[in-house]
Amino acid sequence: MLSQIIGQTKEHPALIPFFLFIGAGGTGAAMYVLHLALFNPDISWDRKNNPEFWNKLGPNDQYKFYLVNVDYSKLKKGGPDF
Amino acid sequence: MAYPFQLGLQDATSPIMEELLHFHDHTLMIVFLISSLILYIISLMLTTKLTHTSTMDAQEVETVWTILPAIILILIALPSLRILYMMDEINNPSLTVKTMGHQWYWSYEYTDYEDLNFDSYMIPTQELKPGELRLLEVDNRVVLPMEMTIRMLISSEDVLHSWAVPSLGLKTDAIPGRLNQTTLMAMRPGLYYGQCSEICGSNHSFMPIVLEMVPLSYFETWSALMV
Numbered sequence: 001m002l003s004q005i006i007g008q009t010k011e012h013p014a015l016i017p018f019f020l021f022i023g024a025g026g027t028g029a030a031m032y033v034l035h036l037a038l039f040n041p042d043i044s045w046d047r048k049n050n051p052e053f054w055n056k057l058g059p060n061d062q063y064k065f066y067l068v069n070v071d072y073s074k075l076k077k078g079g080p081d082f
Numbered sequence: 083m084a085y086p087f088q089l090g091l092q093d094a095t096s097p098i099m100e101e102l103l104h105f106h107d108h109t110l111m112i113v114f115l116i117s118s119l120i121l122y123i124i125s126l127m128l129t130t131k132l133t134h135t136s137t138m139d140a141q142e143v144e145t146v147w148t149i150l151p152a153i154i155l156i157l158i159a160l161p162s163l164r165i166l167y168m169m170d171e172i173n174n175p176s177l178t179v180k181t182m183g184h185q186w187y188w189s190y191e192y193t194d195y196e197d198l199n200f201d202s203y204m205i206p207t208q209e210l211k212p213g214e215l216r217l218l219e220v221d222n223r224v225v226l227p228m229e230m231t232i233r234m235l236i237s238s239e240d241v242l243h244s245w246a247v248p249s250l251g252l253k254t255d256a257i258p259g260r261l262n263q264t265t266l267m268a269m270r271p272g273l274y275y276g277q278c279s280e281i282c283g284s285n286h287s288f289m290p291i292v293l294e295m296v297p298l299s300y301f302e303t304w305s306a307l308m309v
Contacts, residue, residue: 014140
């Protein structure tokens with residue numbers, strides 16, 4: 001498929017930015033899904049050794065992809081320990 | 083509240099709504115610019131005597147009209163995602179209020195310090211006093227302290243409803259069997275109106291929400307009176 005793309009861009013060089021943006025967008029989407037699969041606390045890969053990872057979250061863990069205003073190192077835990 | 087012939091969004095009462103207002107201005111400006119450019123180009127196309135019957139390709143203009151829209155879309159997406167993540171932030175609410183949607187009224191529970199429960203029905207049009215707003219006033223308003231972060235827990239006792247207050251940028255569905263959470267922070271005192279935003283039967287248009295944001299001391303007096 002890559003040879004098709006290169007062939008098409010040789011004939012129509014205006015396609016180069018198009019393929020760049022599509023490639024970057026697709027890569028970004030795939031990487032975000034991978035980030036969610038690996039780091040989202042809702043997902044458990046290893047049920048034997050690390051089940052219920054969502055029960056072990058501390059108040060200082062960052063599990064959202066991007067933070068605007070929140071400084072996680074300063075947060076305290078609201079509920080009791082169990 | 084909304085006023086007649088209103089064209090834009092209501093004035094912002096919470097920081098998130100202010101961000102949304104500015105984002106809306108930014109995006110709408112881009113939309114107007116693109117639309118007027120296209121209208122101008124169409125008018126040019128329709129009023130020219132020039133013709134060119136042998137156009138085969140146009141590499142340069144194609145490059146421009148691929149890169150420029152991509153940049154514009156990125157300029158829209160980045161502020162949008164920033165506001166999206168900002169809406170989800172942890173912010174240590176000082177008060178929790180629960181609201182349950184019913185057919186066709188809202189009920190509110192303030193159970194942090196005492197046991198305060200009440201229902202909020204719309205005032206029928208025949209019983210409105212002069213100066214009150216038709217289809218928007220309720221008998222018991224939701225009194226809340228201003229300038230404090232408040233956690234709203236929203237659910238429903240029967241069918242789908244949606245608890246919405248446009249001035250604060252809030253709209254959260256009330257789903258039976260599910261608890262939804264949203265945070266509320268009003269920067270100034272006043273009355274803020276909203277209406278049920280999910281079709282729920284014959285009186286769906288007649289179950290409004292009125293928030294009365296007051297200073298904390300007034301709120302404490304009110305809640306002591308209402309218990």
